[in-house]
Amino acid sequence: MADAGRPSRRREILEIAAQLFARKGYRGTSMRDIGVAAGVLGGSLYHHIKSKDALFVELHNAALDAAEERIAQAVEAQSDPWAKLEAACAMLLDIQLAPDSLTMPMMNDFREVPPAVRAELVARRDRFEQLFRALVDLLPLPPQMDRSIYRNLLLSQLNGVSDWYRPGRLTPAQVAAQIAAVFRHG
Amino acid sequence: MADAGRPSRRREILEIAAQLFARKGYRGTSMRDIGVAAGVLGGSLYHHIKSKDALFVELHNAALDAAEERIAQAVEAQSDPWAKLEAACAMLLDIQLAPDSLTMPMMNDFREVPPAVRAELVARRDRFEQLFRALVDLLPLPPQMDRSIYRNLLLSQLNGVSDWYRPGRLTPAQVAAQIAAVFRHG
């Protein structure tokens, strides 16, 4: 309670690291890069974190925790299944395309990461995707549409937006509306 | 004509490098890795290639050349606009999901690559995507659907398949059919 206003030094470093990882990827971001951005030498970061791997996993999981909560809230505010889905897409893209903040667009490039780290990320992401599984199960899809593939395609589509999205032309909400329109069937 | 049957040593090295890049990414593949797979030391590769960057660009562009030609053939065999699109998707996934061969699924992770290389890859890929632009322009889409975004979503969807596809459950053609079903509107 005493120092609620001022973020801790560790927190500052986590946010700086999250932005660098999001922008340059896991392997493209060195501990020295993070150090420079934080105004210290790379080695000094190890007073606050255990390893680069542990730092990345912590950021990834914290980001998914936050995203899960915000998406669940957005979904609850809707009652129609298609409206729920579009709300979830819009919130996910809002989070993923936000230029700042520690909530991230770095759930991609799993191949850049050491195998032990990858296993942790995959497990956490699988849980996250259950949220969309529930939403897809609610949809009145035509019977010949395989819901498992449909869900994979939707998640892959949402994840891929950060690869081609450029701010200015479209808002994240507009992109979400277009995706929802493409995936609306039956 | 004389030695048509036996692939040149250079060609062998290119195919080995293509598979490694496809599996582990640009930064995840060292010249020493390629050397080991080819049965030589890393430094020895420089008799056949100029640099890692040039090697990657050459592989990338050759793969897109081949893909472009095969997709164009598949499209010509169809007359209906939707059939053309589905044929193009099926051929692209066939190429991208083939477990071997130098035609590759490495058109992703542009962020892993040095800026000068990235510029070349992007330019070549933009040309490649014109092929799909023509196909989308033929479709009788509902008027409120923005064709530029629709095309981006389709290409992003196709590109992302290699991230979640696991051989066995579905053939590339079946995945293409599902994608075509999702994107069929109007």
Added chain:
DNA sequence: CCTACCGATCGGTAGG
């Protein structure tokens, strides 16, 4: 938080 360093690995080269 810095100094000063470690062992490993990288792309690439000279010279044969």
Added chain:
DNA sequence: CCTACCGATCGGTAGG
């Protein structure tokens, strides 16, 4: 195609 090496960079650590 190998030997032998280069300068750079990496994650991480000891000791203060």
